[in-house]
Amino acid sequence: MRTKTTMHKIARPLIMAACALACVGAHAAKIDIKSRDPAGKGFNDPTPVAPVGGNPGTTLGEQRWNVYKYVAKVWEDALQSDVTITVSAGWEALTCTSSSAVLGSAGAYNLWHDAPGSQPQTWYPQALANKLAGVNLSEGQPDDGSGYANVDIKTQFNMNLGNPGCLDGSPFYLGLDGNAGTKVNFVETLLHELGHGLGFSVLSVQTSTGFRINAAGNAYVSSGGLPSVWEQFMYDNTAKKTWLNMTSAERKASAINPLQLAWNGPNVVAGATMLSHMPMIKLESPAPGGSRLIDYNASAFGPAINTPSLAGAVAAVATQAGELGNACSPFNAANAAAVAGKVALMSRGGCTFAEKVKNAQNAGAVAAILANNVAGAFVPGGSDPTITIPSGGILQSDGDALKAAITAAVPYGGRGNPGLVIASWSSDPARIAGADSAGRPLLYTPNPLVSGSSVSHWDVTATPNLLMEPNINSDLGIELMPPKDLTLPLLKDIGW
Template structure:
């Protein structure tokens, strides 16, 4: 899972400058890696997926330049966008890791062509003002105090103890397999640095940054440029017009906080109807429609058609959690040729699905073990069956339906529940009732992710969701994505 972090140097109001941008953007990347590390790593590697670099450092640099080129073609600014880039040891375990993070390092308010009393990320502020607002500003001692965006990525990814066996894929062709696609990861993170972030609001408190940039305050703070288009369907108002308490509540109001900017609205027709699992059962109450989210690993489930007959698994002696150990004879017989329902907990999702696959299952439904939607994450190129995630309540309902259906068959052939994939005839995936795309507002709050991403229910998946999904492209405009329309709503 991505864990974007907004990191910044707080800048006072800009002086009076004016000039409108008219040309394609230029992105300048500066490495802060020491000799022999990161971009300077001399480890020999073979060219891969269109990346012709012959050392690990060179391939990393080539991906940066490739992704910068994508953004350059999509943005307009006559002020160079400066990015400080580095490879660092970030938080990770054998089964999870922080891939990287990026954010606006400097922020500005009250410069020419800005909305009065509103905070902006520096790259966007420079574009609107037509000059580099931090030019001539004394460095803060870091060596990157004047940059627009600071990025850092996990140098240990894929090594023992850091998402073992799943390093960054440095090819440019998207064929990441069991590895983590660095092109998509970097494209996502630079999106945050360019302004895809609530920026100067503490989502945990709803407090805004004050005018001096020195503290978050409950009253009297200045809004972020984001807030004008964040509309809460429960409160019936935008964040611009909310109190701190109302913003705090809105940040954990699932499926209710929408983006109402005109550019996004114009492109929102790309979102499809919500995909659902439709079950059929001979028992009363066993036929139901259930929302799901696709896993980040394995093949995508078909958009329509039969998924299979559902099967429960029993607890096995000595296992860490449901599906965490290779299936015994009874569970193997239960899931062979069927869709296994397995609860979350105690081991990675990929382990559960791989064990079910090895036992002959044709697909897996992973049920949450707590309230809220579930997006099964992970990476494993050996998984060749689809897996999806459902809520705890829906998982419980499916398991109960399987058990209840047994009595509605014959002695030789117990009753079964079958599942098919289809689309909701009314609801749009990742949008509210008015067709406005939803922002990510799970409860409880996910620090660094909540509000500053599209909601995980979007279909097709969007670049700026809090996960890197296998069906993403490098196109940031409709009908593939809504990233650039949102940036244009901000002023790009």
């Protein structure tokens, strides 16, 4: 699982600084990383390691520090500010089991409104508020007992990742070359998390209620709170208005309105031409009304899907007695016979996506389709280099319709053979993957809400994958601008 981003501080006193507006023509940003690790831990871990992937460090702590410096340089080159951006960084023992783990998190530690250079009555993350004001707004602020009350961004990552009992065998990859394999790419993870701390987050809105933080900065309130700088750019295609003009109840509903909340900022919309046409599965059935087109998202593992290309006849996998979830156990004789030489249709839940697809592959399937078990789109994540068949994820509603189409096609066969639904990998030239009909990129709004991830990420339907999706995908790089990514255009829309 990938890391979740959370806001760490809302109850910050409002401090109004009497200072000049930001200077015209700011210089390249400077990021100051402050370690809070004790001796022998985190950045100070003396465990010997071999240099890896361009990282010359010879201890675990040194390699971790080198990645921080490398990622900080990427952000320094991308941003402009006359005020140093400060990051409090630490490695801690976070929640984990042998099969899952909290990788870490990051967020703006201080929020500001009505600072010089910013929009009035609007919350900003401190790094951006400082840039606009031209001064460090928290300089001299009394410590709150944490030891880092004046920093812009706080980060923490799991120092036990990959050890027994903590996502066993899947540590952070500390190389700088992107060749993470089955490990968790720390460069991409940290680049993503610092993006949140710099302002890639709805910040001051509680997505589960739609409440905003009040002007005093000490509570979420149902009405009268101040908006985030994000809200003017968040357009709901169902409500036909932005979050800036919504009630708390409307914002709550919008946060779980799948594939309907778009970003309308001019820099992002201009850069959205980098997105590809919507991937689709073309279904052909002999039964009346059975043929259709459905959207899909390619899995993070397995071979690339060639478009257009024939996938094959589709067969639904039956849930077997005693298994954790559909297709979570090696297929019995009936399921193996059903999917041999065909596309296996399976439901999400119970085990990893890769386990399901590997079971289908072992039973002779030539491809796999994974249907969601809740509303909203998803990308089947994970890693298994032994998977050789293509696969992708579809909506729950489309999965239900496909199962019905398979059943309806049976009587339309010939010469004793049941009728079949044939699937082909395709794309829709009239639609953009990860954008609405107006070409505005979509924000991540699954139903039910995913606390800490919903709204403050790009939707998983974006193709190619974007850095600020809720998953760290294997095809990411360190470029933050089109034609590779849309992170920097969004930050520019909010004032960077």
